[in-house]
Amino acid sequence: MATEHSPYQGSPYVCTDKTLRTPAVPKNLGSQALAARSEILVSDSSNNIRDEDRSIHDWYRFVLSFPPHLVREYLARLGSGQDGLILDPFCGTGTTLVEAMKLRHSSVGFEASPMAHFASATKTDWSPEPQRLIKTAERIASIADAELQGAGISDIPDQSTPTSPLRTLVPDAAKLLIRDSISPLPLHKVLVLIDAIKSQYDADLHDHLMLAVARILPTMVGNLKFGPEVGLGKIKPDAAVISKWLDVVAMIAGDLPDLPRTPDSRVVLGDARDPAQYLEKRSIGAIFTSPPYPNEKDYTRTTRLESVLLGLYGDMAQLRGYKQNLLRSNTRNIYKGDNDSRAIAGFESVITLAQEIEQRRLDLGKTSGFEKNYHKVVLQYFGGMALHLEGLRPFLQKGATLSYVVGDQASFFRIMIRTGHLLAEIAERLGYNVESIDLFRTRLATATKAQLREEVLVLRWNH
Numbered sequence: 001m002a003t004e005h006s007p008y009q010g011s012p013y014v015c016t017d018k019t020l021r022t023p024a025v026p027k028n029l030g031s032q033a034l035a036a037r038s039e040i041l042v043s044d045s046s047n048n049i050r051d052e053d054r055s056i057h058d059w060y061r062f063v064l065s066f067p068p069h070l071v072r073e074y075l076a077r078l079g080s081g082q083d084g085l086i087l088d089p090f091c092g093t094g095t096t097l098v099e100a101m102k103l104r105h106s107s108v109g110f111e112a113s114p115m116a117h118f119a120s121a122t123k124t125d126w127s128p129e130p131q132r133l134i135k136t137a138e139r140i141a142s143i144a145d146a147e148l149q150g151a152g153i154s155d156i157p158d159q160s161t162p163t164s165p166l167r168t169l170v171p172d173a174a175k176l177l178i179r180d181s182i183s184p185l186p187l188h189k190v191l192v193l194i195d196a197i198k199s200q201y202d203a204d205l206h207d208h209l210m211l212a213v214a215r216i217l218p219t220m221v222g223n224l225k226f227g228p229e230v231g232l233g234k235i236k237p238d239a240a241v242i243s244k245w246l247d248v249v250a251m252i253a254g255d256l257p258d259l260p261r262t263p264d265s266r267v268v269l270g271d272a273r274d275p276a277q278y279l280e281k282r283s284i285g286a287i288f289t290s291p292p293y294p295n296e297k298d299y300t301r302t303t304r305l306e307s308v309l310l311g312l313y314g315d316m317a318q319l320r321g322y323k324q325n326l327l328r329s330n331t332r333n334i335y336k337g338d339n340d341s342r343a344i345a346g347f348e349s350v351i352t353l354a355q356e357i358e359q360r361r362l363d364l365g366k367t368s369g370f371e372k373n374y375h376k377v378v379l380q381y382f383g384g385m386a387l388h389l390e391g392l393r394p395f396l397q398k399g400a401t402l403s404y405v406v407g408d409q410a411s412f413f414r415i416m417i418r419t420g421h422l423l424a425e426i427a428e429r430l431g432y433n434v435e436s437i438d439l440f441r442t443r444l445a446t447a448t449k450a451q452l453r454e455e456v457l458v459l460r461w462n463h
């Protein structure tokens, strides 16, 4: 039977502090990196991450990632599965995987979005030699800077008089960007920098150098802000690119020397609804994860600017291909032929909830395509999560614990979706024991002004 307690009640998951972190640059690293170094914004919209936890996590993270200490506390409380792997099947930017590595525990992650996958894979690769990373970055910075200066462009904002046309994205790629998400001059600087990185290709360092580009893009260079949804902030006609990038590379290099290199972490660009493709039988000792919830969050939109500029996808068809691998958690990724709902056939709580939402739409006379999809999101979302929980079973060790951080939702005509409780019912039917549903934090719903619960659903597999 589920119990409720609230170890994290009141903890502000997202706050707006603008704490600055001075990157920890190893002594005797390149002079240019040190000279060019300025302070780095801790997190583009920082959340409740503790100062002592910033190492690695700060390289690139989602605004709404759960904080690293939550992973540690749960693994300490529930056990990290002794000889089993720690799995995060919706690993996002890798908070669980990085924490597992810091605890010297082997781990595996799945992630369906290419930008988050790239971030997780890079954040769990601690092999680069810091001095070499810095030296290479300095060489690249000089190449990029020379090209910019040759065209009348300074990396220092508002000091450029371009003497030739600025570089732009090809139209198919440009179309994918949120309008005005980056101004033309900073875009040009970023494209020059990326070309310089490619021209000095070094397989051991390339991903870290590119992740540093992704890190500076949304808010330091681009015009985006996160509140927590992505939107346009103040438009910056110009921005420093190369110096900011060097700052982030210095931060990455500064985090690397102290790290243990032993534990393995594997990150798969894959779909958590079909775990059988990627796992060995009885290999998983613990799961700590935060899947999407049935709301209107589109993870591909949040990371669109950096995904396109890093070349992870370049046109609408490729983007759609990735979206189809995502759990159906919002009305913009419902497709003809979706059939995850088959996994909850006969599951009354979810079906009744979906019917109630559709009936409310009819009663209110709402006819937009999005609104017509609300009830489908509910069916496909819980169906997808049922497929995931069902598919995992052969890969779990006896006694494995599974922790799912999920939120209630009321954005579909204000009808309450108790995500954690519905997932608990589904899990119980699939043979899991529901150990607890813990309150992690509450969040104010803008429409209803009600406090919505974010919970950690804890399951155990005893078979």
Ligand SMILES: C[S@@+](CC[C@H](N)C(=O)[O-])C[C@H]1O[C@@H](n2cnc3c(N)ncnc32)[C@H](O)[C@@H]1O
Binding pocket: 061, 062, 064, 065, 066, 089, 090, 091, 092, 093, 094, 095, 096, 110, 111, 112, 113, 116, 270, 271, 272, 273, 289, 290, 291, 292, 299, 325, 326, 327
């Ligand atoms: C709430 S976020 C996870 C954040 C994560 N805890 C972190 O540290 O950044 C949910 C993630 O699940 C991913 N996702 C959605 N559907 C997926 C699927 N079917 N398989 C794997 N990952 C998926 C999304 O792209 C998103 O990155």
